[in-house]
Amino acid sequence: xxxxxxxxxxxxGAVDALENVSLHINEGEIVALLGANGAGKSSMLxxxxxxxxxxxxxxxxxxxxxxxxxxxxxxxxxxxxxxEGRKIFFDLTVLENLQLGAYTVKxxxxxxxxxxxxxxxxxxxxxxxxxxGGTLSGGEQQMLAVGRSLMSSPKLLLLDEPSLGxxxxxxxxxxxxxxxxxxxxxxxxxxxxxxxxEALLHADRAYVLENGRISIISDNAEELLKNPHxxxxxxxx
Amino acid sequence: MDNFIxxxxxxxxxxxxxxxxxxxxxxxxxxxxxxNFAHGEFYMVGAYAGFGIYLVLPSGTPAIFAIPLIIISSGxxxxxxxxxxxxxxxxxxxxxxxxxxxxxxxxxxxxxxNLASFINKANPLQYSSDKVGSIGEICQRSVSIGGGGIKxxxxxxxxxxxxxxxxxxxxxxxxxxxxAMRAVSQDPDAAALMGINxxxxxxxxxxxxxxxxxxxxxLIGFHSVIEPMMGFMPGLKAFIAxxxxxxxxxxxxxxxxxxxxxxxxxxxxxxVPSGYKDVAAFVVLILVLLVRPQGILGRNTREKV
Ligand SMILES: Nc1ncnc2c1ncn2[C@@H]1O[C@H](COP(=O)(O)OP(=O)(O)OP(=O)(O)O)[C@@H](O)[C@H]1O
Ligand SMILES: [Mg+2]
Numbered sequence: 051x052x053x054x055x056x057x058x059x060x061x062x063g064a065v066d067a068l069e070n071v072s073l074h075i076n077e078g079e080i081v082a083l084l085g086a087n088g089a090g091k092s093s094m095l096x097x098x099x100x101x102x103x104x105x106x107x108x109x110x111x112x113x114x115x116x117x118x119x120x121x122x123x124x125x126x127x128x129x130x131x132x133x134e135g136r137k138i139f140f141d142l143t144v145l146e147n148l149q150l151g152a153y154t155v156k157x158x159x160x161x162x163x164x165x166x167x168x169x170x171x172x173x174x175x176x177x178x179x180x181x182x183g184g185t186l187s188g189g190e191q192q193m194l195a196v197g198r199s200l201m202s203s204p205k206l207l208l209l210d211e212p213s214l215g216x217x218x219x220x221x222x223x224x225x226x227x228x229x230x231x232x233x234x235x236x237x238x239x240x241x242x243x244x245x246x247x248e249a250l251l252h253a254d255r256a257y258v259l260e261n262g263r264i265s266i267i268s269d270n271a272e273e274l275l276k277n278p279h280x281x282x283x284x285x286x287x
Numbered sequence: 288m289d290n291f292i293x294x295x296x297x298x299x300x301x302x303x304x305x306x307x308x309x310x311x312x313x314x315x316x317x318x319x320x321x322x323n324f325a326h327g328e329f330y331m332v333g334a335y336a337g338f339g340i341y342l343v344l345p346s347g348t349p350a351i352f353a354i355p356l357i358i359i360s361s362g363x364x365x366x367x368x369x370x371x372x373x374x375x376x377x378x379x380x381x382x383x384x385x386x387x388x389x390x391x392x393x394x395x396x397x398x399x400x401n402l403a404s405f406i407n408k409a410n411p412l413q414y415s416s417d418k419v420g421s422i423g424e425i426c427q428r429s430v431s432i433g434g435g436g437i438k439x440x441x442x443x444x445x446x447x448x449x450x451x452x453x454x455x456x457x458x459x460x461x462x463x464x465x466x467a468m469r470a471v472s473q474d475p476d477a478a479a480l481m482g483i484n485x486x487x488x489x490x491x492x493x494x495x496x497x498x499x500x501x502x503x504x505x506l507i508g509f510h511s512v513i514e515p516m517m518g519f520m521p522g523l524k525a526f527i528a529x530x531x532x533x534x535x536x537x538x539x540x541x542x543x544x545x546x547x548x549x550x551x552x553x554x555x556x557x558x559v560p561s562g563y564k565d566v567a568a569f570v571v572l573i574l575v576l577l578v579r580p581q582g583i584l585g586r587n588t589r590e591k592v
Contacts, residue, residue: 101479125482137477139470150470153463154482202482 051110052077052238053098053206058107060093067093069262070107075206080232080239082249082271084284085259091242092134094259095208098240099131100124111206126154130204134211134242136195140184144175147183147194151201161201167235168197171227189220196224200231206238207231213245221245225252246284250275258284292433294556295549300441302548303448307503308525309532309540310455311369311496317472317535318492320385324392325372327522328399329365329497333504334513335403336364338412341422350425354440357422358447358505365501366494368399373493378486403515411514426509440509447506451499452541458495459537468492472535520565524551527568531575533585542583547571 053075060068067090075081085091096102098109100121109117116124130151139147148168152161169176172193178186186194192212199207209228213221229252231237243249250256250271258266258280268274275281308330315323337357344353376395380387414423429436459465470478471488479485507521524547532543551567575583 099480101476120484121479122482122484125480131480133477133480137474137480139473139477141473142466142469146466146469149463150466150478150481150483153467198481 051075052079052112053240054108054110055094055098056108056110058094058097058109059105060090060097060102061105062102066262068097071259071262071264072107073257073264073267075238075240077205077238078232078236079254080228080241080252082241082243082246082253082256083259084243084246084249084256084280086283087244089259090262091259092210093262095131095133095210095240095242098124098208099129101131122154125202125204128203128205129208130199130202130206131208132195132199132210132212134214136191138183138186138191138194138198140182142183143179144181144183144186144194145179147198148175148179148201151198154202160203164201164203168200171200171230172197188215189217192216192220192224193227196227200235200237204237206240209239209241211242211244213243213248221248228252244284246280247275250280290434291556293435293437294433294552296432296437297435297441298549298552299545300437300444300548301552302545303444304503304506304544305521305525305528305547306541306544307448307451307499307506308521309528309544310452310537311500312526312529313532313534313536313540314455314492314496316529318468318489319377319381319388321377321388321392322526323496324389324522324526325376325395325399326496326500327518327520327525328396328403329369329372329500329518330504330507330521331403331513331515331518332368332399333361333365333501334508334517335407335412335504336501337361337505337508338414338513341414350420350422353422354426354443354509357509358502361501361505361508362498363501365497365499365504367497369493369497369500370490372399373490378489381489400515400518407515411512413512414509422509438510440506444506447502448541448544451502452537455495455499456537464488464491524565524568527572530582531572533582536582536584536586539582539584 051074055071055073057070057072058068059070083091083094093102097104100119104117108115111127111129148165152164155161174190175194175197183194196212212224225248228239232239241249241253253271256268256271256274257264311326315321337360340357340360372395376391380391414426415421416423416427418424426440427438429438459468467483467488470483471485475485528543528547529540531546532539547568550571551564554564554567555561
């Protein structure tokens with residue numbers, strides 16, 4: 051198994067965000083994690099990238115236990131996390147933001163290759179490369195955030211609500227690119243979405259989180275689109 | 288009124304030293320939003336360390352070797368004390384809020400002052416100028432400029448500050464480490480996701496600040512009294528300089544330092560009793576804060592709550 055989360059619990063003081071959650075991701079997949087606001091989705095990704103500590107449980111990536119790793123080592127091992135709310139460095143240029151994404155890449159030629167690749171996926175970033183990150187539109191910022199997380203040549207990409215606040219046309223575009231990255235660059239994708247419809251359309255498998263626990267596991271994401279519970283809870287049916 | 292040029296030159300020289308110290312305040316504030324009140328003590332430690340090296344140097348060492356050696360040693364001492372302070376005092380309480388950090392900084396400041404008094408038994412030190420050709424004597428020599436005497440060692444201040452500022456500017460704006468510094472300054476969580484080791488960036492930021500404060504200590508130590516409290520006033524003025532220039536801004540720190548240096552010399556030029564000289568910095572501070580609360584080159588930052 052590529053990524054395995056075993057009985058993971060995360061809490062913030064008295065608030066339990068995740069309780070004994072287990073899930074796995076196979077190499078090459080796109081896996082969606084759905085759930086309402088506050089279900090614990092972001093906590094899951096934050097725990098994997100080690101910016102919040104696990105209270106108990108284990109996280110195993112590529113055979114190595116990363117439960118106690120430092121965040122920078124998780125990046126080095128090949129996990130990139132594109133966080134909720136984009137977290138662009140506003141005062142740095144688009145180019146500098148992208149270069150920071152490749153902070154763990156020591157070979158300058160490899161950084162240039164990655165940069166060119168990102169510019170072919172997101173041509174708008176090339177045009178805007180000298181502009182401050184904070185001056186980009188919301189959609190452009192999202193592209194920058196995704197592009198930045200790809201700069202480290204990750205094996206696993208964690209995406210926290212990439213469609214948040216984007217117009218439908220842009221959402222389609224972002225998901226198209228995510229699929230391309232998954233297919234062409236062989237990047238495994240773990241995707242959090244509130245936009246269940248879109249996520250299930252593109253994912254191979256899906257998990258649903260409810261109040262910090264897994265409530266549904268589906269090996270066929272598209273089938274979930276017909277699940278009455280999902281329709282009621284997440285598709286506005 | 289004919290000695291305007293003298294006071295201007297004098298102000299620029301001392302302003303360059305304030306700038307050197309102010310850069311450390313601004314760097315550290317930029318990265319962890321801490322007013323490092325112990326920063327003036329890094330300067331004091333630098334001055335002592337330089338003097339210590341001077342004492343162990345063979346007596347015949349030519350000044351042309353001794354002076355750079357002392358400056359470098361002071362810089363290294365500044366680095367050591369700054370990094371130790373960060374590791375021992377600030378790092379453990381980094382998540383405890385700004386007030387705790389501020390109080391700790393004041394505590395460290397007192398601690399270092401008292402440690403220096405303990406070791407030095409509060410006897411002020413000075414480079415001896417008895418022998419012609421000795422460091423002390425050379426540094427006390429002065430040349431007449433615009434109606435007053437400027438010590439030749441003071442002419443070293445501006446080039447040293449200029450060189451260090453340019454190097455610093457290059458590091459911050461053009462290197463991977465500098466980008467990481469700016470990233471940590473804006474959003475430490477996002478910086479961690481980039482694979483940046485935050486602890487290491489903070490440590491290196493203190494290192495840079497300590498280096499410059501230590502060097503400033505050496506420069507002033509060459510011709511004035513070295514004593515445990517010597518860091519207080521220059522530290523305070525440099526802090527004011529950093530705020531006046533816009534805290535967090537590198538050009539701001541340099542500009543602020545030069546302004547404070549020049550203004551306090553202009554006070555003397557205008558025949559105000561020299562006892563009021565130290566008040567000048569505060570007046571500048573108040574005036575600037577009234578007109579531009581973020582400082583001259585500071586940006587109107589959207590503070591995160
Ligand atoms: N830093 C924090 N301190 C305290 N509680 C937190 C913190 N972060 C998250 N929580 C709580 O943990 C729970 C899970 O939060 P999380 O951000 O993981 O949810 P989410 O599924 O990502 O929600 P959303 O869809 O709104 O982003 C929530 O109840 C939240 O209030
Ligand atoms: Mg979330």
